[in-house]
Amino acid sequence: MAEHYLDNAATTQVLPQAADRARSLMLEEFGNPSSLHTRGFKARQELERARETIAAKWGVGAAEVIFTGGGTEGNNLAILGGALARKRLGDKVVTTAIEHDSVLNAMKELERQGFRVAYAKPELAALEAEIDEKTVLVSAMAVNNETGALLPVRELARIIKRKKAPALLHCDGVQAFGKMAFSPAKWGVDLCTVSAHKIHGPKGVGALYVRKGVHILPRTFGGGQERGLRPGTESLPLIGAFAEAAEHLPKPAQALEAVGALRDRLVAGLREMPGVHIHSPEDGLPYIVNFSAGTVRAETMLHFLAQRGVYVSAGSACGKAKPSHVLEAMGLPKEQIASALRVSFSRFSTREDVEALLAALKEGLGSLQKE
Numbered sequence: 203m204a205e206h207y208l209d210n211a212a213t214t215q216v217l218p219q220a221a222d223r224a225r226s227l228m229l230e231e232f233g234n235p236s237s238l239h240t241r242g243f244k245a246r247q248e249l250e251r252a253r254e255t256i257a258a259k260w261g262v263g264a265a266e267v268i269f270t271g272g273g274t275e276g277n278n279l280a281i282l283g284g285a286l287a288r289k290r291l292g293d294k295v296v297t298t299a300i301e302h303d304s305v306l307n308a309m310k311e312l313e314r315q316g317f318r319v320a321y322a323k324p325e326l327a328a329l330e331a332e333i334d335e336k337t338v339l340v341s342a343m344a345v346n347n348e349t350g351a352l353l354p355v356r357e358l359a360r361i362i363k364r365k366k367a368p369a370l371l372h373c374d375g376v377q378a379f380g381k382m383a384f385s386p387a388k389w390g391v392d393l394c395t396v397s398a399h400k401i402h403g404p405k406g407v408g409a410l411y412v413r414k415g416v417h418i419l420p421r422t423f424g425g426g427q428e429r430g431l432r433p434g435t436e437s438l439p440l441i442g443a444f445a446e447a448a449e450h451l452p453k454p455a456q457a458l459e460a461v462g463a464l465r466d467r468l469v470a471g472l473r474e475m476p477g478v479h480i481h482s483p484e485d486g487l488p489y490i491v492n493f494s495a496g497t498v499r500a501e502t503m504l505h506f507l508a509q510r511g512v513y514v515s516a517g518s519a520c521g522k523a524k525p526s527h528v529l530e531a532m533g534l535p536k537e538q539i540a541s542a543l544r545v546s547f548s549r550f551s552t553r554e555d556v557e558a559l560l561a562a563l564k565e566g567l568g569s570l571q572k573e
Contacts, residue, residue: 203511206555210400211347211377211490211546212515217402217447224404224443235436236427245438252438252445256409259448260396261385268410268428269441273376274304276395276410279431281308283418284370284393285317285339291368292336293317298324298353299531300346302374306527309341323531326354330361337362337369344378348528348544349482350490359390370416376400376408380451381489382458392416398440402548403447407440457549462488464547464556471560475567479538481529491545492529494538495563498570503543503563506570510562512555515544 207215227248233241235249250264257264270276285295295312297305299321309319320332324342333340340362342353355373362369372393378384379396386394393416397408412418412431424433465488472478477496495503500516507514529539545559 204554204558205511205513206558207513208545208547208551208555208559209513209515210548210551211544213399213405214402214548215550216399216404216443217450219450220403220443220447223446224439227439227442231438235438236425248442249436249438252441255445255448256396259451260379260409260411262387262411263414266387266411266414268412268431269436269444270395270408270410270428270432271406272399272408273302273374273395273397275432276397276408277302277304277372277374278308279421280372280393280395280410280412280418281305281339281341282311282421283431284372284416285312286315287417287419288338288368288370289317292338294320294332294334294336295339295341296320296322296329296332296337296369297341298322298329298343300324300348300351300528301341301343302347302376305341305343305374324351324353326357326361329354329358333358333361333365333367333369335365335367337367339372340367340369341372341374343374343376344384345375345382345487345490346528347377348490348526349492349532350377350486350488351483352486355391356389363390370418377487377490380448380454382454382487384454386411387413393418398444398447401447401451403444404440407437407444409444452549458488461547461549461551464488464551464553465491467553468545468556468559471556472563475564477567477571481532481534481538481542489547492542493545494534494541495543496541496567496571497537498541498566500541500543502570503541503566506566507559507562510558510565512559512562514559515546516542 233245235245254264322328370392373391380401392413394411399405479494481492
């Protein structure tokens with residue numbers, strides 16, 4: 203049975219070149235980058251070469267790139283480290299109600315430590331209304347991981363400046379990196395997170411952009427690696443594989459055109475099916491399409507599709523079986539939330555994948571949907 207993997211917002215298949223790079227670094231450049239001998243020096247060279255690669259793809263300076271263990275760690279370090287570093291300037295933090303769990307749970311920790319957190323609608327006016335002279339951190343994702351909606355990050359940078367708030371601007375860029383024109387430096391962002399396994403790199407590695415001159419506090423303590431913000435011996439094989447995956451990224455506009463055609467075909471097919479509701483905005487990133495499959499519960503339809511070799515998800519992979527807080531924040535009916543599925547493409551997705559999904563979904567709606 204042919205397989206059609208359409209859950210790329212959860213994770214992507216590792217590029218063979220990235221896997222080969224990881225293996226090569228494990229076997230050949232196994233030195234500790236902090237060691238002072240030849241093996242350590244060669245490992246350090248590979249580490250800094252990888253840093254320069256990620257920085258170039260990101261449009262930032264190499265010294266502004268901190269390697270992390272992934273998106274969750276990066277978001278926690280940026281949010282907690284940024285807010286605590288500026289605590290003397292204010293006690294308010296502003297975010298949106300549709301952020302990833304790694305952001306929302308970090309916000310809960312800030313609340314436990316005495317910060318006031320405003321969870322605004324992901325609209326510019328609502329966010330602007332919450333930003334004031336006591337705001338020390340604003341956090342908004344570039345692309346929502348469940349619907350593909352684009353958030354007004356660049357405009358937030360201008361609002362913070364205009365209001366003269368002492369706030370750092372943090373952006374979860376995990377779903378944006380490598381898929382759209384995206385540079386935190388040009389957007390006016392102070393802190394930004396990305397993850398390797400969303401761009402066909404390995405799991406367990408990511409990067410945090412810390413704008414030059416910005417000070418945040420570390421969350422772990424050790425030997426001072428990664429400017430003291432992420433101490434511990436760097437995982438050079440994972441970092442090198444991350445850089446290799448980044449090296450093979452196509453130009454965003456080129457991939458967007460192809461993925462956009464797949465999204466258009468999917469949406470057109472979904473609109474022909476009675477009872478299906480599309481939740482992703484038309485102007486969102488085309489890599490993600492969220493919709494409700496009639497009255498069929500998401501888990502039931504997900505397993506039905508999987509039995510036919512079609513793999514999608516029921517919202518964020520980090521959300522397990524919980525109702526989607528993103529769809530709840532959008533005010534959708536409970537029935538639509540319960541039946542919502544997320545399709546997410548990569549640049550390797552094909553028209554055949556879309557047609558297989560539409561055929562299996564039509565079959566599932568015909569046999570599973572209640573009258």
